Amino acid sequence: MTILPATAPALRIGPLELDVPVVLAPMAGITNTAFRRLCREYGAGLYVSEMITSRALVERTPESMRLITHHESETPRSIQLYGVDPKTVAEAVTMLVAEDRADHIDLNFGCPVPKVTRKGGGAALPWKRDLFRDIVERAVKAAGDIPLTVKMRKGIDSDHLTYLEAAKAAEGAGVASIALHARTAAEFYSGAADWSAIEKLKSTITGTPVLGNGDIWSAADALRMVEETGCDGVVVGRGCLGRPWLFGDLAAAFAGEERKYEPTLGFVADAFKRHAELLVEFFGEEDRACRDIRKHVAWYFKGYAVGGELRASLATVESLQQLDDLLGQLDREQPYPGADAEGQRGRAGTPKNPVLPQGWLDSRELQETHQAELIEAELSTSGG
Structure with missing residues (x-):
């Protein structure tokens, strides 16, 4: 680059x-x-x-x-x-x-x-x-x-x-x-x-x-x-x-x-957990924070071999303890997947x-009817 x-x-x-x-x-x-x-x-x-x-x-x-x-x-x-x-x-x-x-x-x-x-x-x-x-x-x-x-x-x-x-x-x-x-x-x-x-x-x-x-x-x-x-x-x-x-x-x-993050799966998991903890502090409610972090699962773990069942469990997580347990099942040494983790994120739509x-x-001017x-x-x- x-x-x-x-x-x-x-x-x-x-x-x-x-x-x-x-x-x-x-x-x-x-x-x-x-x-x-x-x-x-x-x-x-x-x-x-x-x-x-x-x-x-x-x-x-x-x-x-x-x-x-x-x-x-x-x-x-x-x-x-x-x-x-x-x-x-x-x-x-x-x-x-x-x-x-x-x-x-x-x-x-x-x-x-x-x-x-x-x-x-x-x-x-x-x-x-x-x-x-x-x-x-x-x-x-x-x-x-x-x-x-x-x-x-x-x-x-x-x-x-x-x-x-x-x-x-x-x-x-x-x-x-x-x-x-x-x-x-x-x-x-x-x-x-x-x-x-x-x-x-x-x-x-x-x-x-x-x-x-x-x-x-x-x-x-x-x-x-x-x-x-x-x-x-x-x-x-x-x-x-x-x-x-x-x-x-x-x-x-x-x-x-010329330096760039190429995070292992363990690095990603730690960032995901940190995000959840900050959400608990922001909302003041652990259950609400866990509901909010769910929408981030696909983005954080894009390109990594996590497994459909574990992804689904992360996307329905209900507590920080459960989150810890689920993240503990990941292969923390899994290397950065390269291009599979890059590129577009979020919905592009049509x-x-x-x-x-x-x-x-x-009219380019504001009308009374509006x-x-x-x-x-x-x-x-x-x-x-």
Whole structure:
């Protein structure tokens, strides 16, 4: 793989300087405190919270307050917000700043999930350029000295691209960086990410750091993205599922070092157990933590000879003691399986027609008829 010189520049996001230009992408149900702490134990960078609905935060719902709570070891503290109402988003940002709950705030304009886009949120929102600009401008003002960034997709579909215009508006509003997932909402996570869009964005936005996201499955992919697109840093999502040590590989690669984790099965088992223990601490309930760790089984043990029966037992584990017993049945000396453990992780899905409010694409400006749907999108029960 291409090795960057040891003097590869750090990534500066406002006053924050990251020695490794790597950001952990927010992933619902994944990037909680437990997983962020685990990733930090292997590498460096910026580790962003799960996406939090701005209205739920303003209303101080118990779940939103729990999700914005960082462990004392986490620094800088990064929180991603999702919202569609400029006033509510600004209130949420104001709250985070006034109560000293974040060192970095990111706004999500890239979520392709139907329950979000059908109300005009996520990747659908930048189509309404006046609404997008209003949200970002108010949020930047409310953030003050705390760096505020945005993450977006290319657009709704290939006929309704928004990323260049939205990025220009975001830069004009004073955001500290712009991240692009190089797919449209219609593509969801299917196919190959269009890295040429990242290159085009970087050549268009010259005064604000541009981060690239999409199909980074290894440190080699990250270096190749930087080399091919000229982006200032990378955002890693599904590539680190069941592989938190990827951040160690990334730190080494960006430092110009040719070293890479090739974990034995025992190493993987220990990381899996550590993840479960951190989840117990996060949830405060062993049974809930065990239910949560189950979804990580396939990712951690991808490519290893574990056996169907043992995999099934791990995927229904009910206690840490049971987890210990099951992991004790593994051949800890089993070597790294190479390519079988590499590559895509998580569901790619298939392209789909984005679900949008009726008449959403008829105008680039926000219509009065869509106000009610936007209000629903801000309800704490709307998710995202």
